[in-house]
Amino acid sequence: MDTHDPMPPVLDVAGLRTMFFTRQGLLRAVDDVSFSVARGEVLAVVGESGCGKSITALSIMRLVPSPPGRIVGGSVTLDGRDLLKLDEAQMRGVRGNEMSMIFQEPMTSLNPVLTVGSQISEAIRLHQDLSRAAAADKAVEMLRRVKIPEPAQRAREFPHQLSGGMRQRAMIAMALACNPKVLIADEPTTALDVTIQAQILELILRLQQDLGTAVILITHDLGVVAETAQRVIVMYAGRKIEEADVGALFAEPLHPYTHGLLASVPRLAIMSGQVQAAQERLQEIPGMVPPLTNLPTGCAFAPRCRFADAQCRAAFPPYTQPRRGHWVACWHSERLYGAGA
């Protein structure tokens, strides 16, 4: 990328390809995805279910279930080291230490038969040479940092004694216990109710600023993206189709899919009937995401796109940069606004 971001990237993903070899055929879950995250930056990855967001995250952590999945190409460079070239033991030293991940399901991400504190101190002791007691103290300290009241008491409790929001906090404490360079948050707030969502996001952001962690936030919630991220990647059918600063993306999306996605977000003006009746119906993107085992050649969005022509169906468009720091993979992105829409 150009001079756009001043910080050198801490994590650089280039040409990542992950495929699943299934009975139904070859499934291109992640196809030629490249991006980088700088220290202290929040990068959002958005897209609908099955677009490859989570598999991208698992590929970076090298946790893709294998078989049937396999990373077939590309590189994942963390601080100058290509993670895809490490052996499994070296990779274990990276996971949870230099790079952590939190998951969507706080209810099941903690082991029900072990206390919360023991699970966090276990994560610490995997990577740091601390005594049992020192690790336990650090676990309590981490619980305090994630704003769990009475951390010493909570550390002795079992996961079922904590609420969903508390458990997600505990997961964050575990993920950040070794002060990783990169935190991957895979839909961290999807399973929580709205008020708790806001608290958890705020917590992630504050800790991220305190610790200087780079965050990759995977979500399908555009509201979350607008509130938290500096940069956004939009994925569709396993490919990155657009990447931009969050302001630019929301103000002027350059891919018809992103445009449709933003238009389909309910807005207060529409819901309160302040616009004309003709526009009152929420916009939608016609059609369905094509099955990943049977993607069309060319642009996967072409069958649903009103600008699609023969060129779109023949070849996947190259990444262009119509505006500085705003990348898009579309043959016809200029038509979005040029046609007087």
Next chain:
Amino acid sequence: MHSTEYDSELVKAGASAQGAFGQTAYFLRRYPLGAIGAVIMALFVLAALFADFITAYSPLSTDAALSLAAPSRAHWLGADYMGRDIYSRIVYGARISLAVGLGSTGLGCALGVVVGLVSGYLGGWVDLIAQRVMDILQALPLLVLALVMAAALGPSLWNTIFAISIPLIPAIARVIRSNTLALRELAFVEAAQAIGMSELRIAARHILPNTVAPLIVLATAQLGAAILTEASLSFLGLGIPEPHPSWGRMLSESAAEYIRTAPWLVIFPGLAISLVVFGTNLLGDALRDILDPRERG
């Protein structure tokens, strides 16, 4: 008028259970059958441990004058055809039963857990081979196995324990494997991988503790079954050799010949076997409820 009796409801829920006494009282109220089972098992274990102190006669000493003596004040449960005190033999027999029960259940569990855990967590060809070996073990008839072992190695305590533990291995391995298969798909396994934990450690530290509850329940049930099996094997003359007092052998020696003339020779060992098996089953059921972590306060 509906008035909720808050205090009595709280007492029922165990809120006031404090200290060892309160906890025990709560346990008794909550699991009365389990408590009966626990008492039976405690008596059984105590009898085995303190057999020397609670019996007046050696279980092996014979006395021709007492042959087939009926229960009396001196010999509470009577004496067998060799004049050996039945009460002493039952108490000492508890040692054999306990040793065989614990030994074979322990051995079977240890091997079964390892096979089940490895087989379920690793899957693939390891699972395939392990499960076929389990099929073979399960297909071996226990009595034939015990017969061959007794014939080849001579009947002994260790051979009996080993023979009884063999069919336990596939039973335990199956349960552990199916639990492991379900557990390894749960998010906390993925979370453990994401903090950099090795597969072996995940299996031992995260999967195994989650299968302990079903394992303990199964093991208590198997404890009763193992004691019963030992009695059957000894009944057939394949188990514990003479002169050691085994409940099963006591039955087999007397059943055919003396059931009419001296029924106490059959009734009391039979009662002992039934009582212990009954106790393990009651205790196992209560343990199943208690070990559910959601029940823990």
